[in-house]
Amino acid sequence: MAPRGRSSITILVRWAVALLLALGVERALALPEICTQCPGSVQNLSKVALYCKTTRELMLHARCCLNQNGTILGLDLQNCSLEDPGPDFHQAHTTIIMILPQDVNCPGGINAWNTITSYIDNQICQGQKNLCNNTGNPEMCPENGSCVPDGPGFLQCVCADGFHGYKCMRQGSFSLLMFFGILGSTTLSISILLWGTQRRKAKTS
Incomplete structure (x- = not known):
């Protein structure tokens, strides 16, 4: 018969393993779809792998760093x-380095990346540019809004606190009740109108 202390340790170990497995499953479920769009994982000698391994607190999962x-x-x-990268590509709008098949262009083109290098079998997009700093139109966003990068080649204008609506021209909070x-x-009103119309047709027939 096993000692009581050893039995307790065994139970604790089992609980710990179950907890780690649960956390692993949760993390796997939370992995962005773009990371698992293609089977396999990041190649060990690719620039994405080297960047991820040489930068602290980064980790490789499937096709993503x-x-x-x-x-x-x-x-x-x-x-x-x-x-093309498909509808899930917006999940990678924070990407610093990206490797794509040769037939797929870097999103946003040369205006969105510091460096685009083409090889026989792939393209490497490096250093995503901040279009808010590079745009030649200072009036891209209204006076009451600010420019925010929204992925390679994209930006969005976010209204300042207390403003909303078209070009952030409406002041005050947006009234959900109204x-x-x-x-x-x-x-x-439309439902009543349609109901009355259908009822009139039924009477005439």
């Missing part, structure tokens, strides 16, 4: 049968 918050900083899609009130009353 992620930080501890799950933000994609590197993406290696070489050797993938892709014509919005849903107008939406509800409009829907109710």
